[in-house]
Amino acid sequence: xxxxxxxxxxxxxxxxxxxxxxxxxxxxxxxxxxxxxxxxxxxxxxxxxxxxxxxxxxxxxxxxxxxxxxxxxxxxxxxxxxxxxxxxxxxxxxxxxxxxxxxxxxxxxxxxxxxxxxxxxxxxxxxxxxxxxxxxxxxxxxxxxxxxxxxxxxxxxxxxxxxxxxxxxxxxxxxxxxxxxxxxxxxxxxxxxxxxxxxxxxxxxxxxxxxxxxxxxxxxxxxxxxxxxxxxxxxxxxxxxxxxxxxxxxxxxxxxxxxxxxxxxxxxxxxxxxxxxxxxxxxxxxxxxxxxxxxxxxxxxxxxxxxxxxxxxxxxxxxxxxxxxxxxxxxxxxxxxxxxxxxxxxxxxxxxxxxxxxxxxxxxxxxxxxxxxxxxxxxxxxxxxxxxxxxxxxxxxxxxxxxxxxxxxxxxxxxxxxxxxxxxxxxxxxxxxxxxxxxxxxxxxxxxxxxxxxxxxxxxxxxxxxxxxxxxxxxxxxxxxxxxxxxxxxxxxxxxxxxxxxxxxxxxxxxxxxxxxxxxxxxxxxxxxxxxxxxxxxxxxxxxxxxxxxxxxxxxxxxxxxxxxxxxxxxxxxxxxxxxxxxxxxxxxxxxxxxxxxxxxxxxxxxxxxxxxxxxxxxxxxxxxxxxxxxxxxxxxxxxxxxxxxxxxxxxxxxxxxxxxxxxxxxxxxxxxxxxxxxxxxxxxxxxxxxxxxxxxxxxxxxxxxxxxxxxxxxxxxxxxxxxxxxxxxxxxxxxxxxxxxxxxxxxxxxxxxxxxxxxxxxxxxxxxxxxxxxxxxxxxxxxxxxxxxxxxxxxxxxxxxxxxxxxxxxxxxxxxxxxxxxxxxxxxxxxxxxxxxxxxxxxxxxxxxxxxxx
DNA sequence: GATTATGAAA
DNA sequence: ATTTCTTCATAATC
Numbered sequence: 001x002x003x004x005x006x007x008x009x010x011x012x013x014x015x016x017x018x019x020x021x022x023x024x025x026x027x028x029x030x031x032x033x034x035x036x037x038x039x040x041x042x043x044x045x046x047x048x049x050x051x052x053x054x055x056x057x058x059x060x061x062x063x064x065x066x067x068x069x070x071x072x073x074x075x076x077x078x079x080x081x082x083x084x085x086x087x088x089x090x091x092x093x094x095x096x097x098x099x100x101x102x103x104x105x106x107x108x109x110x111x112x113x114x115x116x117x118x119x120x121x122x123x124x125x126x127x128x129x130x131x132x133x134x135x136x137x138x139x140x141x142x143x144x145x146x147x148x149x150x151x152x153x154x155x156x157x158x159x160x161x162x163x164x165x166x167x168x169x170x171x172x173x174x175x176x177x178x179x180x181x182x183x184x185x186x187x188x189x190x191x192x193x194x195x196x197x198x199x200x201x202x203x204x205x206x207x208x209x210x211x212x213x214x215x216x217x218x219x220x221x222x223x224x225x226x227x228x229x230x231x232x233x234x235x236x237x238x239x240x241x242x243x244x245x246x247x248x249x250x251x252x253x254x255x256x257x258x259x260x261x262x263x264x265x266x267x268x269x270x271x272x273x274x275x276x277x278x279x280x281x282x283x284x285x286x287x288x289x290x291x292x293x294x295x296x297x298x299x300x301x302x303x304x305x306x307x308x309x310x311x312x313x314x315x316x317x318x319x320x321x322x323x324x325x326x327x328x329x330x331x332x333x334x335x336x337x338x339x340x341x342x343x344x345x346x347x348x349x350x351x352x353x354x355x356x357x358x359x360x361x362x363x364x365x366x367x368x369x370x371x372x373x374x375x376x377x378x379x380x381x382x383x384x385x386x387x388x389x390x391x392x393x394x395x396x397x398x399x400x401x402x403x404x405x406x407x408x409x410x411x412x413x414x415x416x417x418x419x420x421x422x423x424x425x426x427x428x429x430x431x432x433x434x435x436x437x438x439x440x441x442x443x444x445x446x447x448x449x450x451x452x453x454x455x456x457x458x459x460x461x462x463x464x465x466x467x468x469x470x471x472x473x474x475x476x477x478x479x480x481x482x483x484x485x486x487x488x489x490x491x492x493x494x495x496x497x498x499x500x501x502x503x504x505x506x507x508x509x510x511x512x513x514x515x516x517x518x519x520x521x522x523x524x525x526x527x528x529x530x531x532x533x534x535x536x537x538x539x540x541x542x543x544x545x546x547x548x549x550x551x552x553x554x555x556x557x558x559x560x561x562x563x564x565x566x567x568x569x570x571x572x573x574x575x576x577x578x579x580x581x582x583x584x585x586x587x588x589x590x591x592x593x594x595x596x597x598x599x600x601x602x603x604x605x606x607x608x609x610x611x612x613x614x615x616x617x618x619x620x621x622x623x624x625x626x627x628x629x630x631x632x633x634x635x636x637x638x639x640x641x642x643x644x645x646x647x648x649x650x651x652x653x654x655x656x657x658x659x660x661x662x663x664x665x666x667x668x669x670x671x672x673x674x675x676x677x678x679x680x681x682x683x684x685x686x687x688x689x690x691x692x693x694x695x696x697x698x699x700x701x702x703x704x705x706x707x708x709x710x711x712x713x714x715x716x717x718x719x720x721x722x723x724x725x726x727x728x729x730x731x732x733x734x735x736x737x738x739x740x741x742x743x744x745x746x747x748x749x750x751x752x753x754x755x756x757x758x759x760x761x762x763x764x765x766x767x768x769x770x771x772x773x774x775x776x777x778x779x780x781x782x783x784x785x786x787x788x789x790x791x792x793x794x795x796x797x798x799x800x801x802x803x804x805x806x807x808x809x810x811x812x813x814x815x816x817x818x819x820x821x822x823x824x825x826x827x828x829x830x831x832x833x834x835x836x837x838x839x840x841x842x843x844x845x846x847x848x849x850x851x852x853x854x855x
Numbered sequence: 856g857a858t859t860a861t862g863a864a865a
Numbered sequence: 866a867t868t869t870c871t872t873c874a875t876a877a878t879c
């Protein structure tokens with residue numbers, strides 16, 4: 001008895017005494033870190049050539065943490081001792097007392113624990129903990145990834161949760177409720193708690209009763225179960241979503257609204273259902289019994305002729321109906337029996353013979369096509385793990401009209417070329433629909449690649465171009481076999497939900513690396529697309545060499561005195577500028593760039609803040625890209641970064657967060673970011689996961705997050721890391737970079753330089769302060785620069801303002817000329833020498849490419 | 856055709 | 866709690 005109890009009660013506490021990363025991680029992230037991580041951090045990575053990193057302050061912090069944890073632990077041990085003596089553990093442990101669950105004799109051979117608590121109404125389901133080092137752990141992992149949601153998967157203890165959605169996903173793969181319970185019983189160290197069994201049973205009974213099908217380009221809700229149809233039709237929400245044609249005047253709603261498929265006897269069946277439906281439903285047990293029976297019957301004659309009842313739903317109501325079905329416990333599934341679909345033309349497409357699918361990609365696809373039909377759902381793979389190929393393979397299975405939606409025009413181009421690269425599809429059958437290219441495929445079937453925003457245009461809108469309207473109407477008139485949704489986490493956005501009305505597809509496949517949003521809309525995907533079918537383990541893929549291994553570090557940069565004073569005075573908005581431009585951070589960045597360039601790394605520096613981005617880049621004479629950078633210049637910079645030995649570092653704004661493919665990049669430095677966005681952090685990390693050199697002996701990619709100490713940035717940083725920590729990454733905290741002070745040409749060593757920077761930053765914030773006050777400049781009515789190409793003007797305004805305002809500052813007069821000169825010098829040197837020289841070559845290359853493309 | 860200004864939305 | 870920054874589409878320029 002005691003082991004079970006202690007385990008459950010101490011979960012996390014005992015381990016915390018050896019915790020690896022010091023504060024300021026969130027409790028969640030700290031608990032998920034492993035013991036070994038710290039040991040690694042001391043003898044690794046950076047300290048090869050004098051760039052030794054000392055962890056002294058971090059160690060001190062750790063010791064403090066340890067002490068606190070030990071105190072806590074002692075308290076806890078006392079409690080459990082008392083409880084053992086008194087036998088009144090329940091009072092002390094409350095809901096966490098699991099001692100009567102009963103530990104199995106051979107518990108050591110079983111890898112999982114189940115938390116018996118099932119909290120009703122909470123969005124989190126029961127927790128399952130997997131000891132990944134235990135025997136049978138890999139089999140248990142297979143089971144858990146199928147039936148549960150991975151919450152956190154660091155080195156040793158993995159946390160999963162059973163949720164209704166995860167169970168639905170399991171059922172869609174063909175498991176039954178009993179199978180799930182039996183399998184859990186096999187792996188669980190204790191007896192599976194009754195509450196958990198009940199939870200599973202409750203959530204697996206009604207699965208598959210309702211289906212959404214597409215016929216003649218109309219959506220139908222279909223079920224074999226008369227009662228289910230009755231229940232749907234009498235539901236307050238769903239009844240309102242019936243198509244107008246199915247409307248009836250008299251009281252015989254069910255019969256007339258129910259479109260009967262199959263045998264002639266179906267009509268009688270429906271009438272029976274009507275009568276059954278009138279029986280008061282106060283015996284759910286009996287009802288459930290009937291449903292199970294129905295399910296069994298269905299299983300028995302899987303492939304025989306089945307009776308189904310269905311009714312059409314009105315245009316644009318699919319989402320509402322799907323959501324409602326989920327709410328009333330009748331989750332709808334949409335499966336596409338593409339092999340037997342004779343109504344839609346086939347598309348001749350297969351993978352090229354030399355195309356190889358990786359095992360995990362195959363696994364993901366097997367979840368989708370498990371029973372020979374195409375299930376709608378979401379596949380989660382880390383950046384660089386070949387999401388595109390998964391999508392293409394799915395398309396090759398279904399072989400019908402395919403539509404691919406992505407977030408940017410750039411991705412459209414990429415998807416189209418990937419299709420041509422991996423599959424034998426004819427070039428003319430792959431067409432793009434974006435602002436620049438509006439083409440229909442010539443044959444009956446084909447592949448259309450487009451963007452979400454394109455699909456969301458209102459074709460009747462006054463500003464809609466003729467071609468666009470034409471294309472949209474064509475898209476709407478088609479019955480698509482498969483819709484691939486790239487970066488599917490954007491779909492819950494209010495605007496992008498509209499794509500569901502424009503594109504009517506039998507089957508939907510969502511792809512993403514980061515299935516998370518900072519709002520609570522991510523669960524909406526369950527009814528918008530389908531369940532999460534597969535989620536890869538980042539660490540596992542890294543260990544197998546499919547993606548690069550990454551060392552993550554958070555570098556704490558103290559604020560310089562002057563900056564900290566101003567920081568404290570500033571409003572929260574201006575604070576951001578102060579901690580982004582912290583001169584110490586600048587020095588750290590300079591040092592790290594220098595260090596990694598000498599190692600032969602290619603470095604990307606990310607900054608969300610455009611001012612900081614430009615400032616850093618110009619001062620260090622590195623090329624940079626942000627939203628206002630023209631397309632040509634972007635290509636310039638990226639091309640050079642990839643192939644020019646002289647350009648080893650580029651600065652990117654959040655423009656580079658997603659869908660940039662730079663396999664040369666091996667090191668990433670983040671100097672400013674978007675609050676606590678976990679998605680951004682993960683996707684930035686994704687930029688270096690496809691590093692070409694990833695399989696070199698002992699290769700590591702590096703990810704640094706620079707954080708200004710004692711600022712709000714610390715808290716955001718901790719939050720941002722949560723997702724990656726759950727994926728098994730551990731962040732080391734670096735508080736001192738040895739050798740930095742000795743570095744030659746280190747900037748901002750001179751206090752005067754810092755003051756100069758400070759006044760510059762202060763003026764920027766003042767500039768923004770003006771903005772707050774009134775609609776008088778830059779962004780307002782003034783016809784000030786806006787949108788593309790306004791970069792130069794904006795910069796100039798800034799400089800002019802600087803000069804004017806400096807006069808008002810005490811002692812500022814000395815700085816003003818210095819500042820202006822440097823600014824101008826940096827600008828001209830940077831622009832002319834680098835860009836002008838490359839421009840001609842790039843334009844020539846571009847022309848050549850265009851010519852080839854048009855052939 | 857390339858560039859630019861503009862609005863909308865995430 | 867909020868916003869800036871980015872992107873996209875489109876039409877008007879030269």
